[in-house]
Amino acid sequence: MAKDGDWDRRSLLRGAAVVAGAAATAPLLGSAISYADADADALFKAGQFEEAGRVYEEILKTDPANVHAARRRGYVALLSNRFPEAEKYLMMALELAPSDRETNQLLGDCYIRQDKFALSVPRWQATGKDVYAKWFGAVSGEPYQIHGDTAQLPWQQMDPFPLVEASVNGGPPKRFLPYTGAPSLGMSAEVAREAGLTAVTQQQIDYMGGTAWQYFGVLDFFKMGGIELRNIPVVWTETDTPEEARDGVIGTWVFYHFLTTFDYAGRSLILRRRTPETARKVRAAAVRAGAVPLPLWLAREQMLHSTGSIAGSGPQVLGLSIGGSSETAAIMPEETVKQLRIRTDYDRPLETFGHSHPQVVHPCYPKEIRLGDAAAEGIYSGMNAKMPVAPYGFDVPATLFHPFYKPYNITLDFTGMNVYIARGKAT
Missing domain, CATH: 2.40.70.10 (Acid Proteases)
Incomplete structure (x- = not known):
């Protein structure tokens, strides 16, 4: 595990079928937990998110200084990408407890989902994720610029994992694993060198009983069939050399910029520009x-x-x-x-x-x-x-x-x- 709590890309892929979660939520801050809080938390824990959200709102009407209720209400909205609503309540929680790590992390996530990287930087700093702060702070201009409307990428194989071909900075086709368990676009150290990538920050991570260095940068363009993405945050690790016929991974941050279809039966990945x-x-x-x-x-x-x-x-x-x-x-x-x-x-x-x-x-x-x-x-x-x-x-x-x-x-x-x-x- 990385020092700031992030998993490195390689071990994330190796462990995809073993663990499916991160650390449990941080200790609750703010006012003492009341009976109403407990009811809302029970609803939230059971996955009754909208019902929990309504109870948190009722709590805030009588206890507007309740950090926990404000943060959880923002979290409910963020789960469904309702960004104005999420920002409203998370900012409320932040004003009540500026150093609350959980609130800062949720708000940082809220901003990067909207490609508002500059706004996320102080939030990552407040959580102690200096690597994220430097990484997103190094992205200038509009990130994830989309050129093209549709890409249908045939799978080069089904097992042990699907692979699709993509080009990095105009280079020859490379084989990438599409995987929602990974966050960013990642690639092997060799592919990063071929693409001329320069790290803007780095961190040491735990790796298979030892340690390794993980690097973060910004890629000029990434071509997937009929779609080209430009100005993309990317990550690579010194241990990641092409093996098992895999050169990199395409993660959820790429997928949520599109209408994304994993066509298992048709053995293809389909990306469509998000228009009404x-x-x-x-x-x-x-x-x-x-x-x-x-x-x-x-x-x-x-x-x-x-x-x-x-x-x-x-x-x-x-x-x-x-x-x-x-x-x-x-x-x-x-x-x-x-x-x-x-x-x-x-x-x-x-x-x-x-x-x-x-x-x-x-x-x-x-x-x-x-x-x-x-x-x-x-x-x-x-x-x-x-x-x-x-x-x-x-x-x-x-x-x-x-x-x-x-x-x-x-x-x-x-x-x-x-x-x-x-x-x-x-x-």
């Missing part, structure tokens, strides 16, 4: 294909969530780790398998690494995993006893991975904040 007309067409096509619009929530800069169920649990918040590499359809904490009585094979542990730390995963077999109308019965999954139940302040009983999505196409609408999953190829 394109959004209308994509949503209509998804509905015609039988996809029910599901809520999309974005937590901690890149982690996607929606509503699904596991082993007859009823509606729950599930993590969506799309792309990436995994042999298991889902990873879940031990509490999930115990509460839902999911058959787990404790006699066949898999000793591996997740985020550069030793992890042990046990095979488990939920009777059903469901996301909308997409379902898998008795599919091979994994239980990790070290996986936190509520990594972002709300319960996540399981996170879905690569094998679950294979019969389907999944469209991520970051404007309407919906997920559409339908069987077969995207149309």
Whole structure:
């Protein structure tokens, strides 16, 4: 783990099927937690975000100095990319407690999702993430400039992970892993050298029992089929050399600038410019294909969530780790398998690494995993006893991975904040 708490890109990919969360939320600050706070927190923890938001608003009417309620109310809005609303309440919390690390982190995330990098810099400084502050402060002009309307990138392979081709600073095609579990655009140190990248800052990170240096810079342009992105923050690590046929990773920060479809059944990644007309067409096509619009929530800069169920649990918040590499359809904490009585094979542990730390995963077999109308019965999954139940302040009983999505196409609408999953190829 990096000194400021960020995972390095390589170990994030290696651990994609092992752990699906970050650290639990920071200790609560501000006024003492009241009964009403506890009720709102219980709703939030259960994934009843809008209901929790309304209770937090009621708390603020009678206790306007309640930092916790203001921060959580802003967090509820940020989960759904409602930026003016998120800023209103997070700024309220910040005025009440300027040094509150959690508030500063949420507000920094709120700004980078809107490409307001300069506004995010003091927020990262306040959280102690000096690397982020220097990195985003080094991006001048408009970031993530989009040229072109649509890119359909054929997958060069399906397993052990999907790969697509893209060009870095006009160079020859390189093979990139699309993965929502990664935040930024990342690449190998060799590709970064070929592209002439210069680091604006760096940090030492834990790496597979040792340490390594991670570098941050700004890429001039990145071409993906019919789309070219310009002025993009990128990261590379000294240990990242091309291997396993992979030259880099495309993360969620790139995907949320587009209407993004992971077309597993059609073996392609489809990126469309986010315009009202394109959004209308994509949503209509998804509905015609039988996809029910599901809520999309974005937590901690890149982690996607929606509503699904596991082993007859009823509606729950599930993590969506799309792309990436995994042999298991889902990873879940031990509490999930115990509460839902999911058959787990404790006699066949898999000793591996997740985020550069030793992890042990046990095979488990939920009777059903469901996301909308997409379902898998008795599919091979994994239980990790070290996986936190509520990594972002709300319960996540399981996170879905690569094998679950294979019969389907999944469209991520970051404007309407919906997920559409339908069987077969995207149309």
